[in-house]
Amino acid sequence: MRLVLAVPGDLSAPTGGYAYDRALLGHLPALGIAATHLALPSGFPDPTPDDLAGTAARLAAVPRDAALLVDGLAYGALPPEIVRAAGRPVSALVHHPLGYETGLSPARAAALVAGERAALGLAARVIATSRFTARMLASEFGVPPERIAVAEPGTPPAPRVVPRPGPHVRLLAVGTVSPRKGYDVLVRALSALTDLDWSLTIAGSLARAPDAVAALRGRITAAGLGERVALAGAVTADALERLYAQADLAVSASLFEGYGMALTEALARGLPLVATTGGAAAETVPAGAGRAVPPGDAAALAAALRDLIADPECRAEAAAASWAAGQRLPDWPATAAAVAAALRTS
Template identity: 80%
Template sequence: MRLVLAVPGDLAAPTGGYAYARQLLAHLPAQGVAATHLALPGTFPDPGPDDLARTADALAQVPADTALLVDGLAYGALPPAVIRAASRPVTALVHHPLGYETGLPPERAAALAASERAALALAQRVIASSCFTARLLAAEFGVPRDRITVAEPGTPPAARVEPRPGPHVRLLAVGTVTPRKGYPVLVRALADLTDLDWSLTVAGSLDRAPACAATLRDLIAATGLADRVTLAGAVTPEALEQLYAEADLAVSASLFEGYGMALTEALARGLPLVATTGGAAAETVPPGAGRAVPPGDAAALATSLRDLIADAGRRATAAAASWEAGQRLPDWPATAAAVADALRTR
């Protein structure tokens, strides 16, 4: 089977969605699917007329005997005419709906939701990266449940990070600095914990939303945490592995997740977690592996962080549960197998 995976922007970008696409391209051949990458304009989900014309032309040139899988960052913003111009069944890959991105003006969020609803109505199949997203697409976007396949991201096996007694506790937050990731909530929570011995490293691009990153830097300075919080920016896989190995506690203040790959990466290493219940994160992090708090609630986040920072025994108990859960996570070959099965379903 031949497949073209159409993805907008830079395929090497260090985000979960792009990592998912890269892993599909690497692992689908073992499932009997010869997959190639088609680069779409990087302006999605806000393409101009010229970008839409280029996209329509690129999709129409995909050979007739080749399946077409379009990443949701572009698919939900495609007008029906562009999808129909492909002249073939199209499968959409959805990590989370475009209109659910935090910080959008209400009218823009509504327009994206309407666009995505119309686009998904034309998809032969929809691949969702979590059960939560699948339910959301069925309930809010009208996608028939029997047209949705769930293919959770894979999590490669990793070396266990053994719990350390402290007293210094190193916190790690992984994810691009955007409004949806809730980093200001995390900083406000940590500002209430200056009596404890901790430091935080944020590993994630600072270039995706420069205004958000600038605001975060200002907040860190205003709360007096500049000597405790490091914004590392985008890091290499090797550097990220080292950060995981040095961490004592993983934390996520995300307001919404379509899955939460950084959370499962922490579980795979046996790191205790403090994470919000925003979106699919409530289901990604199992009970006992740490603490779950409502998204946007700095006080609740501070309380949960205090519980684990101040108590090495609680961290060790949570770490054991995290490691156990991490050993049950799917790997990338399983993800690719689920996608391949979906592509063969008519």
């Protein structure tokens, strides 16, 4: 079987969605699927007319004997006429709905939801990266459940991080600095914990949402946390591995997650977690592995962080539960197998 995976923008970008796409391209060949990458314009999910014209031409040029899978960052923003003009069944890979990105105007969010609903109505197969997203696509986007397959992201095995008693507790948050990730809420929470001994590293791109980055820097300064909070920016895989190894507690203040790959990476290393329950994160983080709090609630986030920062025994118990859960996570070959099975039945 031949497959063309169409992805907008830079495939090497350090985000969970692009990591998922790269893993598929790497693992599908072992399952008898010759997978190749088709680069689409970088303007999605806000494509220009030229972006759409270029996308239409590239999709139409895909060899007739190849299956076509389009990453949701582009698929959800494709007008129905471009999907039809591809001249073949087109499948969609949905990480999370475009209209659920934080910071959009109500009109823009509604337009994205309406556009994605129309595009998904034409998809031969829809592959969702979490059970939560699959349910959302069925209930809110009208995708028939029988056309949806779930292929959760893989999590490579990783060395266990041995719990440390402190007193200094190193917090780690992983993810692009954008409004959806809730870093402003995290800073508000941490500003109530200055009596405790902690530091925070945020590892994630600073290039996607410059206004959010500037606002976050301002909040950190205003809270007097400049000596405690470091914005590391996008880091290499080796550098991220070192940050995980040095961490005592992983934290996510995200307002919405389609899955939460940074959460499972923490579980794979046995790191205790404090995470919000936005979107699929409520299902990704198991009970006992830390603390779960409502998204956007700085007071609840502060209370949960205080519990684990102040109590090394509590952290150690959560770490043990985290490690046990991490050993049950699917790996990338399993993810690729689920995608392959879905494509072969489309």
